Amino acid sequence: MQQTQDSNHSELIAQAEKVLLKTYNRKLIIDRGNGVFLYDIDNNEYLDFGAGIAVCALGYQHKDLNEALYNQINKILHTSNLYYNVPAITAAKKLSEASGIEKIFWTNSGTEANEGAIKAAKKYAFLRDKHHKHNIIAFKNSFHGRSIGALSLTGNPVYQEPFKPLLDGVHFADFNEIASVERNIDSQTCAIFLETIQGEGGITPAKKDFLVKIRKICDENDILLVLDEIQCGMGRSGKMFAWQHYGIKPDIFSTAKALGCGLPVGAFGVNERVASSSLAEGDHGTTYGGNPLVCAGVNAVFDIFQKEKILANVESMSEYLINALDSIVEQYDILTKRQGLGLLQGVWIIEKYKNTDIISKALEQGLIILPAGDNSLRFAPPLIVQKEHIDMMIDKLKVVLDSID
Numbered sequence: 001m002q003q004t005q006d007s008n009h010s011e012l013i014a015q016a017e018k019v020l021l022k023t024y025n026r027k028l029i030i031d032r033g034n035g036v037f038l039y040d041i042d043n044n045e046y047l048d049f050g051a052g053i054a055v056c057a058l059g060y061q062h063k064d065l066n067e068a069l070y071n072q073i074n075k076i077l078h079t080s081n082l083y084y085n086v087p088a089i090t091a092a093k094k095l096s097e098a099s100g101i102e103k104i105f106w107t108n109s110g111t112e113a114n115e116g117a118i119k120a121a122k123k124y125a126f127l128r129d130k131h132h133k134h135n136i137i138a139f140k141n142s143f144h145g146r147s148i149g150a151l152s153l154t155g156n157p158v159y160q161e162p163f164k165p166l167l168d169g170v171h172f173a174d175f176n177e178i179a180s181v182e183r184n185i186d187s188q189t190c191a192i193f194l195e196t197i198q199g200e201g202g203i204t205p206a207k208k209d210f211l212v213k214i215r216k217i218c219d220e221n222d223i224l225l226v227l228d229e230i231q232c233g234m235g236r237s238g239k240m241f242a243w244q245h246y247g248i249k250p251d252i253f254s255t256a257k258a259l260g261c262g263l264p265v266g267a268f269g270v271n272e273r274v275a276s277s278s279l280a281e282g283d284h285g286t287t288y289g290g291n292p293l294v295c296a297g298v299n300a301v302f303d304i305f306q307k308e309k310i311l312a313n314v315e316s317m318s319e320y321l322i323n324a325l326d327s328i329v330e331q332y333d334i335l336t337k338r339q340g341l342g343l344l345q346g347v348w349i350i351e352k353y354k355n356t357d358i359i360s361k362a363l364e365q366g367l368i369i370l371p372a373g374d375n376s377l378r379f380a381p382p383l384i385v386q387k388e389h390i391d392m393m394i395d396k397l398k399v400v401l402d403s404i405d
């Protein structure tokens with residue numbers, strides 16, 4: 001099925017290009033969603049294996065989520081952080097219980113959560129050592145966000161180059177190479193900062209012995225382990241947080257994306273040890289963070305995850321997706337390998353082809369998938385996805401792959 005666009009579509013895109021700063025290359029104007037499907041303004045249907053970049057875990061128009069938001073709208077939207085509000089307290093309790101990390105700070109985005117995590121780590125080391133010479137270990141091919149602090153930890157020279165000088169004292173190690181981490185550590189290292197599953201750089205889960213060894217190095221040297229679970233957390237891996245597959249816990253973590261399933265909300269959490277000796281009154285703040293409206297949404301998200309047994313669905317559907325992807329990797333010479341955990345999967349393509357070309361062709365077939373890195377495709381469907389959707393996705397993908405020579 002070829003998607004069609006009427007003139008209104010191109011007119012609106014022309015208008016958009018006049019008034020929006022061009023930092024993205026976009027083709028589609030989305031109008032609405034329903035379940036795991038999206039519809040553009042010309043009413044073309046798209047099967048969504050991108051979920052707004054791993055955000056819309058509950059798909060679109062989830063009744064309980066919408067109802068929780070309507071109820072909150074009728075009470076109050078915003079209070080500032082000069083006062084408590086009940087949704088923020090309840091949601092913090094749920095996030096703390098789900099993560100096993102005691103103290104939560106609400107933010108408006110993932111990047112902002114990472115900024116807070118960086119500040120907490122820096123302050124912890126400063127209080128202990130009373131100097132400013134600390135460094136942070138981050139990883140090549142990582143992604144932590146686009147603000148100056150988060151960008152400083154993002155191991156992608158293309159993103160960093162025009163914005164230098166960035167934060168001082170960031171050392172980039174090779175992901176899943178413990179020797180490289182050890183080479184980069186010195187007595188001034190205050191934090192090791194990583195995604196449990198690398199996302200934007202190509203879907204690469206941390207190896208178990210790698211992460212366990214990092215935890216041990218951190219414990220032995222009073223270095224803080226910071227896990228960025230913005231993309232891989234909130235159930236996407238099959239556990240609430242991906243580190244729960246590894247039998248370890250971070251000292252600090254960041255979350256966002258699926259936390260609000262479409263609401264602009266993030267958070268970072270710190271354990272008691274860090275909480276008692278890092279950010280204190282006056283050290284950090286936000287106007288919107290922990291806003292009652294978004295926190296009412298976060299509360300509903302946690303409740304729906306339980307009620308609808310979302311983690312169990314991720315477990316069974318990821319097994320089905322992995323089998324389906326493995327079999328097409330086997331079938332098509334242009335695909336080289338699959339990597340991932342849960343419903344966050346990457347498939348690599350041979351260098352001759354561009355992932356963005358394949359993604360455009362998929363769009364013409366009514367399928368939304370995402371790029372990751374330069375040469376892989378990312379599959380991150382809503383966590384409510386069913387077998388029939390996975391079958392449909394594979395059928396569409398085959399049409400695309402068959403058309404490539």
Ligand SMILES: *Cc1c(COP(=O)(O)O)cnc(C)c1O
Binds near residue numbers: 110199257
């Ligand atoms: C998306 C993402 C971020 C940035 O989050 P924003 O909400 O876009 O600021 C940071 N880290 C990871 C791993 C991400 O996937």
